[in-house]
Amino acid sequence: MTMRESLPRWQAGTFNIMGIGSYHEPVLAAEVLELLVRMPGVYVDGTLGGGGHSLAILEALERKGFLADSFLIGIDQDDHALQAASGKLSGFSGNSAIVKGNFSGMAAIVRKICGERNFTGSVAGILLDLGVSSAQIDTPERGFSYMRHGPLDMRMDPAAETTAADLINTMSERDLVTLFFRYGEEPRSRSIVRGIIDYREKHGPLLRTEELAGIIRTREARPDRAIKTLSRVFQALRIEVNRELEVLEQVLADGASMLSAQGRLAVISYHSLEDRMVKSFFTVQSSSDWGPRGVGLTEPLKKAEFAVVTRKPVASGQQELSLNPRSRSAKLRVLEKLA
Numbered sequence: 001m002t003m004r005e006s007l008p009r010w011q012a013g014t015f016n017i018m019g020i021g022s023y024h025e026p027v028l029a030a031e032v033l034e035l036l037v038r039m040p041g042v043y044v045d046g047t048l049g050g051g052g053h054s055l056a057i058l059e060a061l062e063r064k065g066f067l068a069d070s071f072l073i074g075i076d077q078d079d080h081a082l083q084a085a086s087g088k089l090s091g092f093s094g095n096s097a098i099v100k101g102n103f104s105g106m107a108a109i110v111r112k113i114c115g116e117r118n119f120t121g122s123v124a125g126i127l128l129d130l131g132v133s134s135a136q137i138d139t140p141e142r143g144f145s146y147m148r149h150g151p152l153d154m155r156m157d158p159a160a161e162t163t164a165a166d167l168i169n170t171m172s173e174r175d176l177v178t179l180f181f182r183y184g185e186e187p188r189s190r191s192i193v194r195g196i197i198d199y200r201e202k203h204g205p206l207l208r209t210e211e212l213a214g215i216i217r218t219r220e221a222r223p224d225r226a227i228k229t230l231s232r233v234f235q236a237l238r239i240e241v242n243r244e245l246e247v248l249e250q251v252l253a254d255g256a257s258m259l260s261a262q263g264r265l266a267v268i269s270y271h272s273l274e275d276r277m278v279k280s281f282f283t284v285q286s287s288s289d290w291g292p293r294g295v296g297l298t299e300p301l302k303k304a305e306f307a308v309v310t311r312k313p314v315a316s317g318q319q320e321l322s323l324n325p326r327s328r329s330a331k332l333r334v335l336e337k338l339a
Ligand SMILES: C[S@@+](CC[C@H](N)C(=O)[O-])C[C@H]1O[C@@H](n2cnc3c(N)ncnc32)[C@H](O)[C@@H]1O
Pocket: 024, 025, 026, 027, 046, 047, 048, 049, 050, 051, 052, 053, 054, 075, 076, 077, 078, 081, 101, 102, 103, 104, 129, 130, 131, 132, 133, 134, 156, 247
């Protein structure tokens, strides 16, 4: 048996990162399995991507003897991801469904699929592995990366209306500055946006990633700082194009409300804006209501219905970091619905 054959199927894909061409390496997969897969029921992967986490969850359910009473629903808004995942999960087609959609509509999707499949189990686990996949970043035509030449697109759902170019070319100077400050936390927002406005006036609409990257580089000459600035500005545009924080707020509320007793919601975030939102949502959900300060109640007005499982966010270990550098900013937090 070769080393690759001796690994679980989701982990065997790790070898592809060396250049054979995998869609996406699932991040913190072992940690997700340990914290999420603990009983039979419905599992929802709201960010299916290439299906790496979903396959790992289905394999874990099988190993633990839970598969017969379990069903996994994988959701993604990107048709390319759905295609990649459907091949990966083909061995589990009786226990899984793949759905195109935004995870902000998760509750309705789960109700519909469980109804169609006559599956009455309750929701035991939800996974959100936020952001974009390696395949999306590495495909120049998707326009996500300042390192690739391509159209300024950045839509996760290729059928969505608004592209990054639409925003860059139609937003006012003031709104762009606000966007880069708010979603990129970029201190040089004013100067970069001035560069964009000058460029628009001189050359017409900005349509390519390399045009935007060129403007940013002229505003931040120090190469060590330029990379951070580039990633912050590209991040801000991506968040706005895909309404990422808006849909995250919605899915956290819906996801928590769908969980059965002892069901868990696991979220992997990749930047501080997402992580802050997840952390503060988990804190609120796991806090009892003791009324106004100084009232001195002995029982809370309302007991917390959830508990935070991960007091500190779980991060990748050395081995994963060396195999998959993209895991470096990942933070996993898990919330549990109390009985
Ligand atoms: C980091 S990747 C997930 C990779 C996946 N865990 C795997 O193992 O391959 C994030 C995926 O979530 C999808 N996605 C992000 N936000 C979404 C949303 N609001 N609704 C549906 N899919 C979303 C993206 O299109 C992308 O394919």
